Amino acid sequence: MRQRDPKELFDRACHGDRPSLARAISYIERGEKQGDEIASFAFRSHRNAYTVGITGAPGAGKSTLTSSIIEVIRGHGEEIGVIAIDPSSPFSGGAILGDRVRMQEHALDPGVYIRSMATRGHLGGLSVAVPEAARLLGAVGFPSVIIETVGVGQVEVEIAREADTTVVVVNPGWGDAVQANKAGLMEIADVFIINKADRPGVRETRRDLEGMLDLSNLGDYRPPIVETVAADKKGCEEAWDAICSHRDYAKRSGLTDKRRSTRTRNELSRILEAMISNKVDLLLKNKGTLEMLDSMDAGTIDPRTLANLLLAAVT
Amino acid sequence: MRQRDPKELFDRACHGDRPSLARAISYIERGEKQGDEIASFAFRSHRNAYTVGITGAPGAGKSTLTSSIIEVIRGHGEEIGVIAIDPSSPFSGGAILGDRVRMQEHALDPGVYIRSMATRGHLGGLSVAVPEAARLLGAVGFPSVIIETVGVGQVEVEIAREADTTVVVVNPGWGDAVQANKAGLMEIADVFIINKADRPGVRETRRDLEGMLDLSNLGDYRPPIVETVAADKKGCEEAWDAICSHRDYAKRSGLTDKRRSTRTRNELSRILEAMISNKVDLLLKNKGTLEMLDSMDAGTIDPRTLANLLLAAVT
Structure with missing residues (x-):
């Protein structure tokens, strides 16, 4: 199956097309961009x-x-x-x-x-x-x-x-x-x-x-x-x-509404933390960072001070 | 014992004063600001x-x-x-x-x-x-x-x-x-x-x-x-x-140097993640965020879109 447009995939899945549903879930499972979009469509479908x-x-x-x-x-x-x-x-x-x-x-x-x-x-x-x-x-x-x-x-x-x-x-x-x-x-x-x-x-x-x-x-x-x-x-x-x-x-x-609200908020926290973790990983692979890591190995800058510097760079 | 200056506490601990050492470790254990400073002094002591x-x-x-x-x-x-x-x-x-x-x-x-x-x-x-x-x-x-x-x-x-x-x-x-x-x-x-x-x-x-x-x-x-x-x-x-x-x-x-380098880098990642997590928690308690959370409960904005908006606000 070729790469599909998320909206088209979502619509097909809504019309009962099971292969499209399977593929949409795979996108979500793998955390791909199409999966994010499909998840948004699903959320907004109410x-x-x-x-x-x-x-x-x-x-x-x-x-x-x-x-x-x-x-x-x-x-x-x-x-x-x-x-x-x-x-x-x-x-x-x-x-x-x-x-x-x-x-x-x-x-x-x-x-x-x-x-x-x-x-x-x-x-x-x-x-x-x-x-x-x-x-x-x-x-x-x-x-x-x-x-x-x-x-x-x-x-x-x-x-x-x-x-x-x-x-x-x-x-x-x-x-x-x-x-x-x-x-x-x-x-x-x-x-x-x-x-x-x-x-x-x-x-x-x-x-x-x-x-x-x-x-x-x-x-x-x-x-x-x-x-x-x-x-x-x-x-x-x-x-x-x-x-x-x-x-x-x-x-x-009212328990259902309360639980759904909690669930969505927890989801938001997890997504935020994952996104931030991702940013940190990218940051640690940055060329400028690599040089600072060498300074850390040499003992001239400590992890906490370096963390503050790096964080200041992304926030 | 009254609140002590981190540099003074570190110096006393270095001169063999055990109560100062105990207090310094307590600061580190509780994640207090003084503890961060003491950890930096220790790191840079080589x-x-x-x-x-x-x-x-x-x-x-x-x-x-x-x-x-x-x-x-x-x-x-x-x-x-x-x-x-x-x-x-x-x-x-x-x-x-x-x-x-x-x-x-x-x-x-x-x-x-x-x-x-x-x-x-x-x-x-x-x-x-x-x-x-x-x-x-x-x-x-x-x-x-x-x-x-x-x-x-x-x-x-x-x-x-x-x-x-x-x-x-x-x-x-x-x-x-x-x-x-x-x-x-x-x-x-x-x-x-x-x-x-x-x-x-x-x-x-x-x-x-x-x-x-x-x-x-x-x-x-x-x-x-x-x-x-x-x-x-x-x-x-x-x-x-x-x-x-x-x-x-x-x-x-050379294994010792390698392990120490790995250890410090892992420490850096953990400190960064903890700092960012902290930022996220603060962000979620923000007044503007609370309103957006209500929109999420109402189904008008999905967690992922909201996460992107919030992250754009701090980075």
Whole structure:
């Protein structure tokens, strides 16, 4: 495919052209100029998808759960977009591939759009690229977008917590709920799902979660705990119901607007920092700077004084 | 103690006044203006301490080892500075306190200066404050400074790897060497120490380390592996010998100059990024900006366009 005009690409994607949508997301993922323009068009379209972040420890069954929830959503006749955050860890490659393959049961359904996103040189990384891509999916017409994280890295948790509804997936067994608490997942959960609930220890895990919720400073909303066996498609209708209940509560209470505002402001900070970092990198490669770096090696100018000089040069 | 002039404080510290040295490091730790000035004086003094970074998993016995190595150094009649990086984790508080108490055997020795450093609002954090404090210890006359990390967090490993010599401490037992490899410690080690070498599994751990070294792309220097039982002060003379051999090799081969140059350049980047981040934060609180943020919430301007506008305002 040849290089395309961003406006043309955006328009085609809005008219349902999937190859154009895929290419537009790739531009966003790679942080290319066309991607920036497409992200701006999407933002100004005022068509926002409802976003659901699904997070939890590796192996909790997030992909299987997502796949089963997609089936529930399709059963209601709604279209759905999915972004799978893939931090491209060389270690988890196999597992990711397996999960993606499992999700391929929806590959031929035109009402489902599944996309993996990795860090590919985007300024600000996935924490900027994913919300931009989610916004694009909304702009082209998807009413809802699921953002599924592979692990519980800092960036992934941050992205999941900025969704309209954040789902935390745990498994039965001693300590899993406690681990989720330690990883800071308790405070970001709007809905808890105990997946693989056909295994022993469900009651203890539920008790642990309830206990920790009792200790939390909850307002007028208490995150529900839903049990699923996603591999057998059990409990997924209830899981989606719980998610939609939070969506309705959040809209009614103004929480959705508040979160979207926070999300956009965080995005702005990240974009600014990335742009500035870029400027610093350029500055450090500048010929005049290289000479000053030599003076620093020689001990005649210290890093802080040099930083002030360089900063004065760009600001 | 009243507020002091940075030059006066620096001069007093150089003349052996320990309360002045302590206060100067506190200024550096808190990122105060006086600290910046003191760091500049130290840099321009051209008196560099030889720095040894000691890292390894929590519980490996790094503090006990450091304490025993201090004894060896003192036995040679040399003075020594120690910076213990303490990321102030609420979880490890007890262990840290215990370790610090153990190191107090040197508390009354005027030839030893031990200082814990935590993140206290320094712009750029410990990765800027620790090298600045180490440089100050060099400037006031310590020929060597040990930088001991509490854990193996990203910042701690980064600081340890930027020392003139980096020591990685492991324990005997299946998998400890493999864990060190996974945590990225193999590639940064100039000297390996198998501490608690009176426990079973020393031979296997040594074999694992040798095997991994065989697979590494080593130049003309192969990191030695030293066995210690630091609690019984066994092997610590050999450990210090191995460290000094690396020091001599690094000086001879030009590695020391190269590492110091890299370290200072990294410091410059971190200082620049911190300064710019600061500018961005101020900018976001500006009255004019607040109005633009409202436009962003209303969807009339997107984050990227706004970022460009704001950046144009400060650069």
